[in-house]
Amino acid sequence: MTQSNFVPVRLQDITKSYHDFQALKGVSLDIAAGEFVSILGPSGSGKTTLLQIIGGFTRPSAGRVFFGDADVTLLPPQKRDIGVVFQNYALFPHLSVAENIAFPLRARKTPPERIQQRVARALRSVDLAGYGDRPIANLSGGQRQRVALARAIVFEPRLILMDEPLSALDKNLREAMQMELRSLHAELGATIIYVTHDQREALTMSDRVAVMKAGRIVQIDTPRGLYSRPVNDFVADFVGESTLVPVERVGVRAVRLGSAVLGCPRDLAPGQLCIALQAETLLLCGDEPAEPGTNCLEGTVGEIVFQGESLKASLALQGGAEIAIRIPSHHFNARALPASGSQVRVKLHVEDTVVVPVTA
Amino acid sequence: MTSSLPRLLLWIATGAILAFLVLPIGIVIIMSFSDSRFLTFPPPGFSWRWYAAYFGDRDWMDATLNSLLLASLSTLICVPVGTAAAYAANVSASPLLRRLQIVLLTPVMVPVIILAAGLYMVYAQVGLNATKLGLVCAFSMMNLPYVFISVLAGLRSFDMNQENVARSLGLGRFAAFVKVTLPQIRPSVATGALFAFIGALDETVVSIFIAGGENQTLPRRMFMSLRNEIDPTIAAISAALITLSFALVVLSSLRSKTRQGA
Amino acid sequence: MTDLPMEDAITRAERAEQRGYLLLFLPALLLVGLFLGLPLGLLAFQSLREGDAFSLVHYARIFEEPIYWRTYADTLRVSLWVTLLAIALGFPLAYAAAIASRGWSTLILALVMLPFWTSVLVRTYAWLVVLQRKGIVNSTLIALGIIEQPLSLSHNYTAVLIGMVHVMVPFMVFPLYAAISKIPAELLQAGHSLGGGAFHVFRRVLLPLALPGLFAGSVLVFILCLGFYLTPELLGGGKTIMVSSLVQRNVELYLQFGAASAVAMMLLMIVMLIFWGVDRILPVEKIVGMR
Numbered sequence A: 001m002t003q004s005n006f007v008p009v010r011l012q013d014i015t016k017s018y019h020d021f022q023a024l025k026g027v028s029l030d031i032a033a034g035e036f037v038s039i040l041g042p043s044g045s046g047k048t049t050l051l052q053i054i055g056g057f058t059r060p061s062a063g064r065v066f067f068g069d070a071d072v073t074l075l076p077p078q079k080r081d082i083g084v085v086f087q088n089y090a091l092f093p094h095l096s097v098a099e100n101i102a103f104p105l106r107a108r109k110t111p112p113e114r115i116q117q118r119v120a121r122a123l124r125s126v127d128l129a130g131y132g133d134r135p136i137a138n139l140s141g142g143q144r145q146r147v148a149l150a151r152a153i154v155f156e157p158r159l160i161l162m163d164e165p166l167s168a169l170d171k172n173l174r175e176a177m178q179m180e181l182r183s184l185h186a187e188l189g190a191t192i193i194y195v196t197h198d199q200r201e202a203l204t205m206s207d208r209v210a211v212m213k214a215g216r217i218v219q220i221d222t223p224r225g226l227y228s229r230p231v232n233d234f235v236a237d238f239v240g241e242s243t244l245v246p247v248e249r250v251g252v253r254a255v256r257l258g259s260a261v262l263g264c265p266r267d268l269a270p271g272q273l274c275i276a277l278q279a280e281t282l283l284l285c286g287d288e289p290a291e292p293g294t295n296c297l298e299g300t301v302g303e304i305v306f307q308g309e310s311l312k313a314s315l316a317l318q319g320g321a322e323i324a325i326r327i328p329s330h331h332f333n334a335r336a337l338p339a340s341g342s343q344v345r346v347k348l349h350v351e352d353t354v355v356v357p358v359t360a
Numbered sequence B: 001m002t003s004s005l006p007r008l009l010l011w012i013a014t015g016a017i018l019a020f021l022v023l024p025i026g027i028v029i030i031m032s033f034s035d036s037r038f039l040t041f042p043p044p045g046f047s048w049r050w051y052a053a054y055f056g057d058r059d060w061m062d063a064t065l066n067s068l069l070l071a072s073l074s075t076l077i078c079v080p081v082g083t084a085a086a087y088a089a090n091v092s093a094s095p096l097l098r099r100l101q102i103v104l105l106t107p108v109m110v111p112v113i114i115l116a117a118g119l120y121m122v123y124a125q126v127g128l129n130a131t132k133l134g135l136v137c138a139f140s141m142m143n144l145p146y147v148f149i150s151v152l153a154g155l156r157s158f159d160m161n162q163e164n165v166a167r168s169l170g171l172g173r174f175a176a177f178v179k180v181t182l183p184q185i186r187p188s189v190a191t192g193a194l195f196a197f198i199g200a201l202d203e204t205v206v207s208i209f210i211a212g213g214e215n216q217t218l219p220r221r222m223f224m225s226l227r228n229e230i231d232p233t234i235a236a237i238s239a240a241l242i243t244l245s246f247a248l249v250v251l252s253s254l255r256s257k258t259r260q261g262a
Numbered sequence C: 001m002t003d004l005p006m007e008d009a010i011t012r013a014e015r016a017e018q019r020g021y022l023l024l025f026l027p028a029l030l031l032v033g034l035f036l037g038l039p040l041g042l043l044a045f046q047s048l049r050e051g052d053a054f055s056l057v058h059y060a061r062i063f064e065e066p067i068y069w070r071t072y073a074d075t076l077r078v079s080l081w082v083t084l085l086a087i088a089l090g091f092p093l094a095y096a097a098a099i100a101s102r103g104w105s106t107l108i109l110a111l112v113m114l115p116f117w118t119s120v121l122v123r124t125y126a127w128l129v130v131l132q133r134k135g136i137v138n139s140t141l142i143a144l145g146i147i148e149q150p151l152s153l154s155h156n157y158t159a160v161l162i163g164m165v166h167v168m169v170p171f172m173v174f175p176l177y178a179a180i181s182k183i184p185a186e187l188l189q190a191g192h193s194l195g196g197g198a199f200h201v202f203r204r205v206l207l208p209l210a211l212p213g214l215f216a217g218s219v220l221v222f223i224l225c226l227g228f229y230l231t232p233e234l235l236g237g238g239k240t241i242m243v244s245s246l247v248q249r250n251v252e253l254y255l256q257f258g259a260a261s262a263v264a265m266m267l268l269m270i271v272m273l274i275f276w277g278v279d280r281i282l283p284v285e286k287i288v289g290m291r
Ligand SMILES: Nc1ncnc2c1ncn2[C@@H]1O[C@H](COP(=O)(O)OP(=O)(O)OP(=O)(O)O)[C@@H](O)[C@H]1O
Pocket: A018, A021, A023, A041, A042, A043, A044, A045, A046, A047, A048, A049, A050, A197
C-alpha cells in the first residue's frame, strides 16, 4: 500500500425525515483521516440512517457530507470509493469468495493479473488464503465476516463504513474479530466509521465514540472521556453499566446522597442531578476515618451472587436506592466477606465520582 | 381407532377425485395413438397416424409455428417490461407508484371474454385485427401481471442492501442490478417468463376474436375444428401440447432445484 | 444555519430519482393502458350509444329481454354450482395433501398441477372424448349392462358443469392447501384426544382455520367462472348458457357492438363489485396472485 487514500469526513448539520418522522435532527461530526469513530446508540436512534447517508445510499433531507474538502452530498455511492460491511455481510451468494473480493476491482477495470495478486493479498490479510474458490454458502459466519472485510478494503477505499458487523457472531469470535479489526485499522491507517449498539465494543475499539439518541449526537468523546465525563444521565447509563441515584447539590463540587456528602472532581451546574455508581469503582472499607480524596457510603448488604472471577453483592443505601458492588472472589478476600444483612461501608475515589445532570 | 374409518373414506375420495382430474388427460394421450377414425375407447389398435396428420398438415404447422413465434415475442416483451415495473415498484417510496401498481394487475382481473371483445373492436378501428403486432401486444399485456407479481415477490425477498454494496464497490445502478440482483432473482424471472410463454401459447379466447387469416394461432384452429367435429388429430396435438408444457415446467423446476442445491 | 441552494439540490436529486422509477414503470403502464384501458373505454362508450346518440337502451334490454337476464341468472347459478362442487372436490384433496407424508403429499399436488398446466382447450376436448356417445363412460355403462342405449352426456348443462369443475378444482386446492398445511398437526390431534369425533374436529378445528383459504379459493373460482367462455361454448352444444357466449355472439354473429358492449360492461361491473366487496378481507393482489 503506497500512499493512503483515506480521507477526513465532515458531516454538517445532517437531517433526515421520513414523512413527518425525523430520523436525524441535525447531526454534525468531524472525523480525522485515519480515525476510528464508533457511533453508539440504542435501537432506532438513527445510526444506520446516518451511515447510509455517509455511504450515499440515502439522501439527507438537508445538510452536507464532505470527504476531505469535496462536497459529496449528492455523489452516488459508486463514485465515493467507500468500503462497506453490513451486519448480514451482504456477500454475493452467486459468486465465489475470490469473485466477491475481485468485484470492486473488476468494476474498476483493473487488469486481470493485478486482480489476482490483490485478491490473494487481501485473502492473506484476513487469514483466508486458499479459500478463494469456495462458494459463500460453505463459509462459517466468521469467515463470511472476513470475506466481507477483504472485499471492503481490497480496492483501497477512501473510507470504511461498518454497520454492526460483528453482532451476528458469538461472543468469543466477536472479541477475536474486534482485536483483528483494531490491528487492521492500525495497519491500514483507515478512516473507519463503525456503528454498534454494544457499548463495550465501542469503547474497546474506537479512537472516539459518538453517542446517539433519537436522531441526535448527545456526546462525542474518547472512550475514557465518555466513561469519566458523561454529559448527562443518558450517556452515563448507556455507557457505564452503572446505577443512577438521584443526589442533591450542596456545593459547587459537593452533593448529598442520603446522609453522606460526596465530593466531585468538577464544578456542578445547578439543577436536577444524579450520581452514576459503578460496581467496579466501589471498594469495601472498614470503619477507619475517610482519607482525603475519598467519598464514603453506607449500606446494608443484600444478596451475594458468585460470578466466576468475582462476587457481586447488592447494597441497599440509606434512602432506599439499591446499588451493586463487586468483590474479587479470591481467598484473600474470603475473611473480609460481609454477611448478607450486615451493615458495611464502601469508599469511592473523588475522581470516580460521576455526577451528571438529569435530562427529561 | 375412531378415526380409521373416516381416514379410509378420505383416501378413497382422494383417489377418486385425482382420477377425475387426471384420467381424461390420460385418455386423450392414449387416443392420440389410436388407429381408428372414431374415438372408441379403448382404441382398436396402435398407430402414429394422427401425429403424422398433425405434423404433415401445412395449416396445422403454420398455426403451431405462428403460436410459438407469438408466444416467444410476447414473452420477450413482457419479461423486461414487467421486471422494470416490479423493480420500480419495489424500490420507489412514491405513493403514486404504489397506487398505480393495481393497474398492472387489471389484465387478470378482467374476464378474458371482455378483453377479447374490447380488443377486437379497438383493433377493427386501427386495422390491427389478424396481425402479428396486434396479437403480440395483446398477449404481452395479458401476461404482464404474471411477470410483475412473480418478479416483485422475488425482489421483496431479496436483500436490497446487496445492490447498495455493489454500488459502493463501484458499479452503476443498472450494472449493479444486472450483476448482483438479476442473477439472484433469476428463478422468479424465469417463473414469470414461463407463465407468460405458456399463457400466450394457450391463449384461446382472445385469439378467437383477433387472430385469423394469415395469423391463425394453434388454439384458435383447434377451437374451430372442435366446434365442427371431434377430430382425433386434436388428440395428437393435445398430447404434443401437454408434453411441451410439462417439459417446460419440469425443466424450470429442476433448474431451480439444482440452483438451490449449489 | 440554512443553506437553501443545497436543500434545493437535494430536492431536485430526489425528484429526478423518483422520475426515473416512474420511467421504469411507464412501459408496463402504457402496455396496459393502450391494450386494456382503451378497449374497456371503447366498450363503455359503445354500451351507451345507440345510433349517433347516447342512450341506455342496451342496458335496458338486459333487464327487459328474458334471453339476456336469464343468461345472467344462469351464469350466476352455474358459477355458484361450480364453486360448490370445486369445494366438495378440492377440500378432501387439500386436506389429504396436508396430512399425508411428504412423498404422498408431493404426489397429490403434482397430480393436481398436471391439469393446471394443461391447456383449458385440451381439457375440454378430453371431456368431449370421454362424454361423447361412444365415449368411455357410455361404453363402460353399456358393458356393465346398466344401460342399453348410450346416454347423451355431452352438449348439455351437466357436461358444462363437469368440464368447468375439472378446470376449477386446482384453483381451489392451492389456497386451501396453503391454509390447511399451516394448521399444526397437534391441534387436530388435540381435537381428537379431547374426545371429539371426526366430524366434531372438522367443524370446530379444521373448518375455522381453513376458512381463509376456502374463502380465497371460492372467490377466485367464482370470479373465473363468471367470465368463462371455452368450456361452456364447447360442451354446451351451441346453447347460450353463459354471459360470455352472449358477448361473443353479439360481436361475431350479429355484429351488435352496442349490445355486446353493454353485456360485457355489466359482467365487468359484477366482477369488479365482487373484487371491491372482498377487498377488505382479501386484497386483490392476493386473489390474482394465486391465479
Ligand atoms: N425507510 C424508512 N422509512 C421510514 N422510517 C425509517 C426508514 N428507515 C429508518 N426509519 C426510521 O428511522 C429511525 C432510525 O432508524 P435506524 O435504522 O437508523 O436506527 P438504528 O439506530 O440503526 O437502529 P438499530 O440499532 O435497530 O439498527 C427508526 O425509527 C426507523 O423506524
